[in-house]
Amino acid sequence: MSQSLRKRGTKKSNVSNVTNQEDDIELEKTPVSYKNSEKAHYIGLVAVTLLAAYTRFTKLGTPSRVVFDEVHFGKFASYYLERTYFFDLHPPFAKLLITLVGYLIGYDGKFKFDNINDSYIDNNVPYVAFRSLSAILGVAIIPVMYLTMKTLKFSVPACVLSCLLVCFDNAQVIESRLILLDATLIFSVALSIFTYVKFTTYRNKPYSKQWWSWLYATGISLSCVISTKYVGVFTYVTIGIGILYELWYLLDYERGLSLGDFAKHFFARLWALIVVPFIIYLFWFYLHFAILTKSGPGDSFMSAEFQESLEESPLARLSKDVHYHDIITIQHKATGALLHSHEAVYPLRYEDGRISSNTQQVTCVINEDGKEDDVNNQWEILPASDEPKHGQKVFTNDVIRLRHIGTSGILLTHDVASPLRPTNEEFTIAYGDEAAERFNETLFRLRFSDGTSPSTKQKLVRTKATNFRLIHVDTTVAMWTHDDELLPDWGFEQQEVSGNKKIQDVDNVWTFETIVNLPADDPRNNYTPKIIRRIPFLKKWWELQFLMFYHNNILSSEHPFASSPESWPLALSGVSFWNDNDEKKQVFFTGNVIGFWIEVCFLAIYCGLILADQVTRRRHVYILTRQARSRLYNSLGFLFLGWIAHYFPFYLMSRQKFLHHYLPAHLIAALFTGGLVEFICSNNSNLDNRRLKGVHITKLIIMVSALSIPVIWFFFYFRPIIYGDVSLPPQEVVKRQWLDIKLHYSK
Structure with a gap:
């Protein structure tokens, strides 16, 4: 001092x-004779x-x-x-x-x-x-x-x-x-x-x-x-x-x-x-911006304007426009797991005594080689109305339904507690007349995930490139999964899928990973490079600075390795x-x-x-x-x-x-x-x-x-x-x- x-x-x-x-x-x-020489x-x-x-x-x-x-x-x-x-x-x-x-x-x-x-x-x-x-x-x-x-x-x-x-x-x-x-x-x-x-x-x-x-x-x-x-x-x-x-x-x-x-x-x-x-x-x-000129895994955090200033990475060549009636896989951004369902049902009574709907399980499985070929990981995008929309493009803010290819049922969530999170809603599958009767419970809105929160922007949905939250229209919960705790043996130790009432949470983000039924002659297989736009450095810096502080401040959830200052x-x-x-x-x-x-x-x-x-x-x-x-x-x-x-x-x-x-x-x-x-x-x-x-x-x-x-x-x-x-x-x-x-x- x-x-x-x-x-x-x-x-x-x-x-x-x-x-x-x-x-x-x-x-x-x-x-004595000591010296600090x-x-x-x-x-x-x-x-x-x-x-x-x-x-x-x-x-x-x-x-x-x-x-x-x-x-x-x-x-x-x-x-x-x-x-x-x-x-x-x-x-x-x-x-x-x-x-x-x-x-x-x-x-x-x-x-x-x-x-x-x-x-x-x-x-x-x-x-x-x-x-x-x-x-x-x-x-x-x-x-x-x-x-x-x-x-x-x-x-x-x-x-x-x-x-x-x-x-x-x-x-x-x-x-x-x-x-x-x-x-x-x-x-x-x-x-x-x-x-x-x-x-x-x-x-x-x-x-x-x-x-x-x-x-x-x-x-x-x-x-x-x-x-x-x-x-x-x-x-x-x-x-x-x-x-x-x-x-x-x-x-x-x-x-x-x-x-x-x-x-x-x-x-x-x-x-x-x-x-x-x-x-x-x-x-x-x-220097950071000068080096990172290509589109990459951080795009989803940034605004659409910022993303347009980046060159497309090699991954962009695999990105395709999504159309109604495409059969796709859906991947969770935070865990990399694919949305999945199978014929097994939730147990009537859980270990803590709570009662479930005893209907078909909806879970997530880790995305590994070959998982896209599993029909239990495949979903067809259906319009909200009964009118077919073959060839029509899907945009964020659209209301859609999802049909499970493996069992032909319709995805829904309802006011039943999920297996591991009693405050969250259970996801399940409905069939035939039941799906028709519960039509409103099968409707989901694709909310574009722009940076820190869901956005009402209407953007063309593309595989791998468009991040979204799947918001349930009837109960306003966001589809969510997590890998910190897995389902018991009855759930094959897969990830739970549930409806999260905190739709702003960053872990609610998903992408359409691949289109499974895309024909070889489909025009979407032709790659067209995008036009690169310029943004002033200070504008990019300010946007990134805001996001860095925002995400630092929301790191308040429990972590297995966290400790207290005392x-x-x-x-x-x-x-x-x-x-x-x-x-x-x-x-x-x-x-x-x-x-x-x-x-x-x-x-x-x-x-x-x-x-x-x-x-x-x-x-x-x-x-x-x-x-x-x-x-x-x-x-x-x-x-x-x-x-x-x-x-x-x-x-x-x-x-x-x-x-x-x-x-x-x-x-x-x-x-x-x-x-x-x-x-x-x-x-x-x-x-x-x-x-x-x-x-x-x-x-x-x-x-x-x-x-x-x-x-x-x-x-x-x-x-x-x-x-x-x-x-x-x-x-x-x-x-x-x-x-x-x-x-x-x-x-």
């Missing part, structure tokens, strides 16, 4: 003089960097399969390389870095990372090169942390302790070894803090070359954070706290600055920390990233429990120290020296507020939250812990004049060793579930189930 500003000269002094500041974060000369710092820096390289690059090729969220970020890199448009909640910077790796090594992007555990080797994917980007950034975090602590004038042991807490943290290592965004995010956070701290060392030389260089470096680093994930706004808050503090100090009349001089300081920071980073932020989106600082839980049932190996994502608890303890100790200092000073008892209070409130206070800014806002969020959201706060807590340990191992008392003021080096080394050894032990004890390269016997797995950690293969 800002160092105290001391007035020098008269109020009309030169600005460069009035902003001179005392070095309030440097302790008095250390006792450059050589000692160099040795410490090299040592922790080599340790980081060891932990990040060891067994980087293991597992040789898709692990957890690599299914997303590896897939996005493939889309970039093929230039097909996709939609993601995060800004493009880190994804573009991953793509750059693929481009440099000549990867074609054919592999789409569809499923966890898909083999990289069998599909010739250069996954080690992709993972190396995260590993390099993960290693770079450690020297940046060290230099931050060194710039704050902390000793070698304190610098080393801070680095070891991150270097040997399970979660930090795992995130730095996979094709994910978090290594980029955490490195950018560390760099932002370092560059800002470095900037503070040149405050006595405002507008000098070094002053501008580090101010711009801070802005660029902040831009990298916010351009990777929107939680980067917390880093902006952290740096903003320091900036506002120093501006408030400069505003003081006693500092001798005129309002014009103060305005120069204000606008210099506004330009370098807000305007320039925002321009850089826009640049990554410009469980993060103590590493009470974790996430299974990957497991191999054949060889009984696994990668489990959790923090270094000992390291996490050490950080929490010192955060609590700090609160106690602040409270004790404030209470004693109210009684005019001044225990701490001026230098000690400066370090306690400025250097350590800045880091403490940074931890707060990166952690507590998650309590205010209703969206899904995961343990990896805590890692930036964990990094700052590690910096803070190293600093507070040194503070505790120093003679900071005004009441003890018998000893030299400063760091008691022997005490500090003992304390750092006592804290570091268990952290390193825990890391190596849990090593088999960090790297996923060793199969543990069940008794050893059970020994590693600390706190609420639940591991595979414990039996």
Whole structure:
């Protein structure tokens, strides 16, 4: 944080003089023969960097399969390389870095990372090169942390302790070894803090070359954070706290600055920390749109106008206009499953005692090769009236009926509770006279799905290309399915289909996948390229920005891997990233429990120290020296507020939250812990004049060793579930189930 500003000269002094500041974060000369020499710092820096390289690059090729969220970020890199448009909640910077790796090594992007555990080797994917980007950034975090602590004038042991807490943290290592965004995010956070701290060392030389260089470096680093994930706004808050503090100090009349001089300081920071980073932020989106010029899987999220600015992908050649009386398959967008029915019926009574209609089941089955040829997955599109419409095109907002080819019944939904969701309506099939009598219950409206909500636009319906919600006319529910819970044995463990009363839900979207009965001589087999229209960059950016924020905010549903913020600082839980049932190996994502608890303890100790200092000073008892209070409130206070800014806002969020959201706060807590340990191992008392003021080096080394050894032990004890390269016997797995950690293969 800002160092105290001391007035020098008269109020009309030169600005460069009035902003001179005392070095309030440097302790008095250390006792004994210990010196924080450059050589000692160099040795410490090299040592922790080599340790980081060891932990990040060891067994980087293991597992040789898709692990957890690599299914997303590896897939996005493939889309970039093929230039097909996709939609993601995060800004493009880190994804573009991953793509750059693929481009440099000549990867074609054919592999789409569809499923966890898909083999990289069998599909010739250069996954080690992709993972190396995260590993390099993960290693770079450690020297940046060290230099931050060194710039704050902390000793070698304190610098080393801070680095070891991150270097040997399970979660930090795992995130730095996979094709994910978090290594980029955490490195950018560390760099932002370092560059800002470095900037503070040149405050006595405002507008000098070094002053501008580090101010711009801070802005660029902040831009990298916010351009990777929107939680980067917390880093902006952290740096903003320091900036506002120093501006408030400069505003003081006693500092001798005129309002014009103060305005120069204000606008210099506004330009370098807000305007320039925002321009850089826009640049990554410009590059994003410049690369993704072809139609792709993200089209459905965007407006029709936006979609018309994209070239048609090879998939568009397979897209056909849909006509009435076509026999088609219907695919659910979120799960990829096909609408299905069969002769089996719902049980009269469910396991919870509820009674069903005991009529024909309507379900969904996963779309695999050959599923389109199964008549139980095929449906004929019928007009709402009895008048035949052979050859007439189907448009969104039309009212249609669907006849099941396998059993010749008509699809309907009614006011009967569905098997797994009592609040949703059951889908079933009606025949003959019953279908005629219940005609209104068989009517469905095709609502065009444009971006975030259903639209009344009338658009020609095309297979694969047109997203729609099937809205029941009689009861106004949307057809919906889900794969988080499957039907029991009586439903052949297929997906439930039900009527969702929340028609705005994004999971209600479907497409017509294929036309089964399309003759070879049908004119629809002839492909006609569409006309590409141009849209201004800022208009495209604004539309995408709105959708990204919208979808971020609606991520409030339960997730099996989600966790609450109160469980993060103590590493009470974790996430299974990957497991191999054949060889009984696994990668489990959790923090270094000992390291996490050490950080929490010192955060609590700090609160106690602040409270004790404030209470004693109210009684005019001044225990701490001026230098000690400066370090306690400025250097350590800045880091403490940074931890707060990166952690507590998650309590205010209703969206899904995961343990990896805590890692930036964990990094700052590690910096803070190293600093507070040194503070505790120093003679900071005004009441003890018998000893030299400063760091008691022997005490500090003992304390750092006592804290570091268990952290390193825990890391190596849990090593088999960090790297996923060793199969543990069940008794050893059970020994590693600390706190609420639940591991595979414990039996």
